[in-house]
Amino acid sequence: MKQTISVLVENRAGVLNRITNLFSRRAFNIESLAVGTTDDPTISRITIIVDSGNSVVEQVEKQLNKLVDVIKVRTLDENSLIGRELVLIKVNATPKTRQDIMTICELMGARVADISPTSLTLELSDTPDRIEVFEDMLRPFSIKALARTGVIALQKGSGNI
Amino acid sequence: MTGAQALIQSLLCEQVDHIFGYAGATICPAVDALKEHPEIGYTLVRTEQNAGHMASGYARISGKVGVCMVTSGPGATNLITGIATAFMDSIPMVAITGQVPSHLLGRDIFQEVDITGAVAPFSKHSYLVKDANDIPRVVKESFHIAATGRPGPVLIDVPIDVQNQELKRFEYPETVNIRGYKPSVKGNELQIKRVIEAISNAKQPLICAGGGVWLAGAQAELLELAERCAIPVVKTMMGISLMPTDHPLNMGMIGAHGNACANKALVKSDLLIMVGARAADRAIINPAEIQRRMPMIHIDVDPAEIGKNMQAQIPLVGNVKVILRQMLDKDPPVADSAEWLDFLGDYRRAELNRQFPRREGYVFPGTVLRRLGRKLDEDAIVSVDVGQNQIFTCKYLPQKHGRLLTSGGLGTMGYALPAAIGAKVAAPDKQNIVVCGDGSFQMDMNELAAVRHAGMDIKIVLFRNRVLGLVNQIQRAAPYHGPFGVDLDGSPDFAAIAAAYGIPSLTADDEDSLDGVLDQFLAHEGSCLLICEVHPDVNTTD
Ligand SMILES: Cc1ncc(C[n+]2csc(CCOP(=O)(O)OP(=O)(O)O)c2C)c(N)n1
Numbered sequence: 001m002k003q004t005i006s007v008l009v010e011n012r013a014g015v016l017n018r019i020t021n022l023f024s025r026r027a028f029n030i031e032s033l034a035v036g037t038t039d040d041p042t043i044s045r046i047t048i049i050v051d052s053g054n055s056v057v058e059q060v061e062k063q064l065n066k067l068v069d070v071i072k073v074r075t076l077d078e079n080s081l082i083g084r085e086l087v088l089i090k091v092n093a094t095p096k097t098r099q100d101i102m103t104i105c106e107l108m109g110a111r112v113a114d115i116s117p118t119s120l121t122l123e124l125s126d127t128p129d130r131i132e133v134f135e136d137m138l139r140p141f142s143i144k145a146l147a148r149t150g151v152i153a154l155q156k157g158s159g160n161i
Numbered sequence: 162m163t164g165a166q167a168l169i170q171s172l173l174c175e176q177v178d179h180i181f182g183y184a185g186a187t188i189c190p191a192v193d194a195l196k197e198h199p200e201i202g203y204t205l206v207r208t209e210q211n212a213g214h215m216a217s218g219y220a221r222i223s224g225k226v227g228v229c230m231v232t233s234g235p236g237a238t239n240l241i242t243g244i245a246t247a248f249m250d251s252i253p254m255v256a257i258t259g260q261v262p263s264h265l266l267g268r269d270i271f272q273e274v275d276i277t278g279a280v281a282p283f284s285k286h287s288y289l290v291k292d293a294n295d296i297p298r299v300v301k302e303s304f305h306i307a308a309t310g311r312p313g314p315v316l317i318d319v320p321i322d323v324q325n326q327e328l329k330r331f332e333y334p335e336t337v338n339i340r341g342y343k344p345s346v347k348g349n350e351l352q353i354k355r356v357i358e359a360i361s362n363a364k365q366p367l368i369c370a371g372g373g374v375w376l377a378g379a380q381a382e383l384l385e386l387a388e389r390c391a392i393p394v395v396k397t398m399m400g401i402s403l404m405p406t407d408h409p410l411n412m413g414m415i416g417a418h419g420n421a422c423a424n425k426a427l428v429k430s431d432l433l434i435m436v437g438a439r440a441a442d443r444a445i446i447n448p449a450e451i452q453r454r455m456p457m458i459h460i461d462v463d464p465a466e467i468g469k470n471m472q473a474q475i476p477l478v479g480n481v482k483v484i485l486r487q488m489l490d491k492d493p494p495v496a497d498s499a500e501w502l503d504f505l506g507d508y509r510r511a512e513l514n515r516q517f518p519r520r521e522g523y524v525f526p527g528t529v530l531r532r533l534g535r536k537l538d539e540d541a542i543v544s545v546d547v548g549q550n551q552i553f554t555c556k557y558l559p560q561k562h563g564r565l566l567t568s569g570g571l572g573t574m575g576y577a578l579p580a581a582i583g584a585k586v587a588a589p590d591k592q593n594i595v596v597c598g599d600g601s602f603q604m605d606m607n608e609l610a611a612v613r614h615a616g617m618d619i620k621i622v623l624f625r626n627r628v629l630g631l632v633n634q635i636q637r638a639a640p641y642h643g644p645f646g647v648d649l650d651g652s653p654d655f656a657a658i659a660a661a662y663g664i665p666s667l668t669a670d671d672e673d674s675l676d677g678v679l680d681q682f683l684a685h686e687g688s689c690l691l692i693c694e695v696h697p698d699v700n701t702t703d
Contacts (some may be wrong), residue, residue, distance in 0.1 A: 010340075
């Protein structure tokens with residue numbers, strides 16, 4: 001099961017290493033990881049997505065809490081979070097295919113970030129599911145490069161992690 | 162004031178009175194600053210790993226944070242095993258390492274290693290100091306983190322230029338405030354009520370006590386709870402010396418290499434109260450099975466231990482001493498355990514009176530330890546190494562009111578002698594005994610130099626079986642095909658080695674004259690080596 005762990009940490013060197021260590025030593029894979037500062041520049045938020053059972057996630061959550069540089073940890077379930085990811089996709093685009101690609105973009109709410117005679121670079125910020133749909137739709141046009149940021153998430157409502 | 166001086170001044174503010182160390186170029190400024198402070202004792206180890214073990218022995222006996230200090234690169238990597246050993250046994254320790262100049266970090270210059278990165282998985286926390294003005298705060302935080310909550314080693318890596326940097330001014334902070342570090346102290350009152358209720362309903366309750374009881378200094382509370390509620394006690398290896406062997410509620414050590422009586426108690430009990438013990442694989446062989454049979458109460462300062470190896474019906478997170486006191490204040494009921502105690506008592510007596518095998522020309526470790534233990538001081542400190550010698554000692558050495566120090570979590574050979582030296586520094590007047598095998602001793606016997614230099618009185622019992630005994634024992638059983646690579650051929654004449662350090666030795670190879678030899682050994686003024694001839698085929702189950 002996919003789970004989203006949101007971690008508030010001290011914005012310091014070495015912190016990310018300690019956190020990823022906890023996953024790698026248990027031999028489980030991080031599906032996505034996004035780091036950035038919060039409104040408080042001394043605090044960063046790390047959003048981690050893992051695919052594993054509840055007991056494993058519970059243990060990791062406890063181990064994360066033990067790290068001195070970790071301020072707060074919360075595992076968010078699908079229904080209680082707003083998760084977004086940004087994707088940049090560069091596709092082959094000739095004058096003949098350009099319009100079809102633009103139609104897909106409009107339907108998905110994506111934007112054109114860059115254009116060249118032979119390509120289009122598109123950006124979309126959305127849920128991971130919809131990003132996958134977008135990617136599938138573009139595949140027939142031949143994707144030349146793709147980059148995803150990993151999901152960032154906040155709790156729904158007024159809760160603040 | 163320089164960073165180096167600020168470092169030493171900060172250690173003084175933490176009441177540090179001894180450092181175990183090994184100098185090298187990048188730690189020279191700190192060593193130089195230390196020279197000005199004879200009130201801090203210094204032991205020069207013979208390899209850095211042992212600085213960690215000595216600091217560990219010192220910490221366990223003094224109840225203070227142990228401090229070691231080594232140079233960068235190879236000094237730091239040599240210390241790694243010492244740090245990992247301390248981490249696995251939750252020993253409060255501050256390790257200080259020198260580091261190459263900060264502007265050269267990451268260029269693989271001479272004697273540079275990423276030591277904070279290397280120890281991340283087995284240190285409680287670490288700092289790489291980039292500005293000398295941070296030193297007082299970093300030291301204050303390090304000692305606080307090392308000693309509170311679940312204790313553990315903290316590493317401070319100090320580049321040489323930071324040691325040489327002038328501070329604006331030195332001010333030692335009075336308090337720490339780390340927003341991500343707030344260990345729980347008090348147990349939840351509601352949970353404590355549930356525990357009391359569970360005890361009153363139990364017929365065959367059992368306390369399983371571990372090293373966490375020592376770390377919290379909760380020996381008296383543990384004993385009081387057991388006695389007032391009439392609950393028998395088993396211990397893990399780390400908790401072995403919590404109760405005297407002859408205490409009627411003491412049922413011995415659990416685990417793969419433990420006492421039969423303790424393991425029997427564990428499977429038969431109807432309520433298990435784990436106190437400062439983590440139910441690791443060596444202690445509880447089949448947690449799932451035990452779990453199926455009985456409810457468990459888990460009292461531990463580390464919330465991550467709860468549910469890690471076994472699920473607890475009633476988790477109680479906080480300082481073990483505080484929680485036990487909270488329980489005692491609730492006037493816990495006397496358990497209806499008379500039959501249960503009778504049943505276990507029979508097992509226990511049979512085990513304590515167990516006959517050991519005899520062999521001409523040899524002594525049996527169990528026999529030596531049983532007789533030695535009776536002769537030791539009430540509060541003797543025994544440090545034991547790893548291997549058969551450890552198992553025999555934990556199983557059969559009679560405990561009084563002293564301490565047994567061993568590397569329980571990591572099982573690090575070569576722990577005993579340096580740990581004993583650290584213990585001696587902390588408690589110079591207590592009887593101090595080492596038990597080791599001829600393999601382990603060859604990993605740490607270079608530290609006889611520290612013993613000799615300080616004129617210490619440490620009595621070393623060496624079980625010479627001429628093999629890596631425990632591995633030999635494992636290899637002689639399925640699925641292996643007999644011993645290989647365990648013969649200690651080429652070992653030195655241990656009496657000559659000891660003599661080279663000015664330490665006399667005795668030999669025990671006959672059980673009839675053993676008592677006399679033991680008396681002579683213990684009566685000797687100063688350090689002494691007792692070489693016990695043990696047959697290589699001896700098994701810990703004999
Ligand atoms: C540093 C280290 N290396 C290897 C081992 C694996 N090991 C465990 S017990 C043992 C044999 C110990 O031999 P010895 O010290 O002679 O003690 P004995 O078992 O004979 O009492 C070994 C090699 C270990 N625990 N620690």
